[in-house]
Amino acid sequence: MSSFRTIYWQDNKVVMIDQTRLPNEEIYLEFETYEQVANAIKTMIIRGAPAIGVAAAMGIALGALKVNTDDWDKFVDEVNKITAVITATRPTAVNLFWAGKRMQRIINSGESRNVQDMKERLVKEGQDILDEDIATCRSIGIVGAQLIEDNSVVMTHCNAGALATGGYGTALGVIRGAEEAGKKIKVIATETRPFLQGARLTAWELDKDGIPVSLITDNMVGHIMSKGMVDAVVVGADRIAKNGDVANKIGTYSISVLAKSHGIPFYVAAPISTIDYDCPDGGSIPIEERDINEVTHILGKKIAPDVNVYNPAFDITPNANVSSIITEKAVVSDPYLKGLSDLIK
Amino acid sequence: MSSFRTIYWQDNKVVMIDQTRLPNEEIYLEFETYEQVANAIKTMIIRGAPAIGVAAAMGIALGALKVNTDDWDKFVDEVNKITAVITATRPTAVNLFWAGKRMQRIINSGESRNVQDMKERLVKEGQDILDEDIATCRSIGIVGAQLIEDNSVVMTHCNAGALATGGYGTALGVIRGAEEAGKKIKVIATETRPFLQGARLTAWELDKDGIPVSLITDNMVGHIMSKGMVDAVVVGADRIAKNGDVANKIGTYSISVLAKSHGIPFYVAAPISTIDYDCPDGGSIPIEERDINEVTHILGKKIAPDVNVYNPAFDITPNANVSSIITEKAVVSDPYLKGLSDLIK
Numbered sequence A, B: 001m002s003s004f005r006t007i008y009w010q011d012n013k014v015v016m017i018d019q020t021r022l023p024n025e026e027i028y029l030e031f032e033t034y035e036q037v038a039n040a041i042k043t044m045i046i047r048g049a050p051a052i053g054v055a056a057a058m059g060i061a062l063g064a065l066k067v068n069t070d071d072w073d074k075f076v077d078e079v080n081k082i083t084a085v086i087t088a089t090r091p092t093a094v095n096l097f098w099a100g101k102r103m104q105r106i107i108n109s110g111e112s113r114n115v116q117d118m119k120e121r122l123v124k125e126g127q128d129i130l131d132e133d134i135a136t137c138r139s140i141g142i143v144g145a146q147l148i149e150d151n152s153v154v155m156t157h158c159n160a161g162a163l164a165t166g167g168y169g170t171a172l173g174v175i176r177g178a179e180e181a182g183k184k185i186k187v188i189a190t191e192t193r194p195f196l197q198g199a200r201l202t203a204w205e206l207d208k209d210g211i212p213v214s215l216i217t218d219n220m221v222g223h224i225m226s227k228g229m230v231d232a233v234v235v236g237a238d239r240i241a242k243n244g245d246v247a248n249k250i251g252t253y254s255i256s257v258l259a260k261s262h263g264i265p266f267y268v269a270a271p272i273s274t275i276d277y278d279c280p281d282g283g284s285i286p287i288e289e290r291d292i293n294e295v296t297h298i299l300g301k302k303i304a305p306d307v308n309v310y311n312p313a314f315d316i317t318p319n320a321n322v323s324s325i326i327t328e329k330a331v332v333s334d335p336y337l338k339g340l341s342d343l344i345k
Helices: A034-042 A049-065 A072-087 A095-108 A115-145 A171-180 A197-208 A218-226 A252-261 A336-342 B034-042 B049-065 B072-087 B095-108 B115-145 B171-180 B197-208 B218-226 B252-261 B336-342
Strands: A007-010 A013-017 A028-031 A152-156 A185-190 A213-216 A232-235 A239-241 A246-249 A266-269 A314-317 A324-326 B007-010 B013-017 B028-031 B152-156 B185-190 B213-216 B232-235 B239-241 B246-249 B266-269 B314-317 B324-326
Touching: A007 A049, A007 A115, A013 A049, A028 A034, A034 A049, A034 A072, A049 A072, A049 A095, A049 A115, A072 A095, A072 A115, A095 A115, A115 A171, A115 A266, A115 A324, A152 A171, A152 A218, A171 A185, A171 A197, A171 A232, A171 A266, A185 A197, A185 A218, A197 A213, A213 A218, A218 A252, A218 B218, A218 B252, A218 B314, A232 A252, A246 A252, A252 A266, A252 A314, A252 B218, A252 B252, A314 B218, A324 A336, B007 B049, B007 B115, B013 B049, B028 B034, B034 B049, B034 B072, B049 B072, B049 B095, B049 B115, B072 B095, B072 B115, B095 B115, B115 B171, B115 B266, B115 B324, B152 B171, B152 B218, B171 B185, B171 B197, B171 B232, B171 B266, B185 B197, B185 B218, B197 B213, B213 B218, B218 B252, B232 B252, B246 B252, B252 B266, B252 B314, B324 B336
Parallel strands: A152 A185, A152 A232, A185 A213, A232 A266, A266 A324, B152 B185, B152 B232, B185 B213, B232 B266, B266 B324
Antiparallel strands: A007 A013, A013 A028, A239 A246, A246 A314, B007 B013, B013 B028, B239 B246, B246 B314
16 A cells, blocks of 8 residues: 555545645645635646546535535535536546445435435445445556566556555555566656656655656656657546547657657556447547646746647547556457456456 | 847857747846757757857867867867767757867868867857857748748748747748738747747747737647638757658648648748758658657656657658758759759759
């Protein structure tokens, strides 16, 4: 496990490490309302598809706890509204909607129509999702470790680590899994502009856990690959279409093209909850555009004049650029349509 | 011409715009000694291969002026030492060595062995190099404009603009040339980590001159190209080997691979003085490694924990990824060995 906690439930509050202040400050924030949790997701105090799934579930539980009624129908109405607010925070990561649906399923399951019972049940479900996420990441680590050779250098982008999940990580879960299997792994982390998740979070998380990591700027990827310094790329995913196209942090697509042109395997590690079986291909995945200040300012300092700026938060890597998708159940390779659908048979 | 000055000679001083403070402050610094000029090159107060060629020549002239002797041999000795200090500031840009050699050639030409005459002659040579550089860039603009279609979107990396030259620019010279030929051009500038020359300098320079520019982070290149938003890439060069391999700002190689995979023409614009005919191929070009603080700190703020960091300042784009090299004399395409050698016949 990692030596810190990303998100947990305590005394009817949600506690999160503030990922906007890392690596300079390690601060844990407590949230008492679902609106605060929604804001934490929006402002990226917590980020990473699986982690915001957990946050969404716990946020809904927090909101449900505070609904002041014993009338079942009113309660359900209110929880629906809360769920709508929580799931409207970010458009790309499918785990947000997956968590919302899972909480709805508990409510609609018929197991209880008692408001107090259901409040407890939703709180438990949020915690279950967290525990399951950690277990899922551990499985991803075990499944993925077999793809990573001893003494290899693995490049990763953004942060698909313990900080992006309930703990342990997806892409970094594969690296932790390989380490736990006795392999010596070195990591190259891209800094991942504009939000610098690689520099601020991945470098911090791996360094803290004693896994050797080297930091590069995003534009060094091709150069570093051309020098033969990279054996494999492993990244996470925010949403995977049913044909295997992958939405992930902006820059992932460029890395996939560069990996392909250098003959380097490119792996995507993600829980099955990240696969959107309703989404036929990458073209159907909405790409969030974020505030241009993320590009023009770094830690509050202005680095550019007032010109036009693009700030797509994600891009689409076509399945043809993906060597394999590593899930908690199995490694899936081309043809993805069949392989991914077999996972839920 | 651009609406600001990069470097000029005034009252036996060298004046430069401080490129480390742009875009937030537009400050002109005066240098009175060659050591100050060497330091300005090292710390990137001035940068860009042609601009540091001009700075090197003017720095040598400044140093020569202050040599306190009328003895010709002593004078030559001192100027040699000054030249060695100036040309040791940065290893990759060949214009630095080219300018040093050109100043040496004046001294060794035999046209005078009078110290006072030679001091004036060297001052004049520095100014001539500046004037010629501007004229050369204008020619590059005229030659290159024919490759750029009306209403096209041109991506550029780093800053190969007026700020990187005596004025007008190489890559941005091509864009200015196309504009002056009546074409409507929009530019996409990559921010160019770690030193942010794209965000801080190219965006500032184009915005100041009224040329539409959109800023992206370096890792958005593939995504933006995949959306069909880029018609051509034009970059500068720090050194071109005689086979057409190009050393340019880190990230250039990645962009060249991405351009190739999207069928987008990739042009390099540079004066003939950037071609190193003594250098057989890119593998022979020394790549400067700069201080890791450039990666771990942005405008003085720390963005990463204390981990291992790579900071190569340049990379090599193989000639196979270069559609054409635009010089002041002609557009050269494959086979480069012949085309580049024809330029100096």
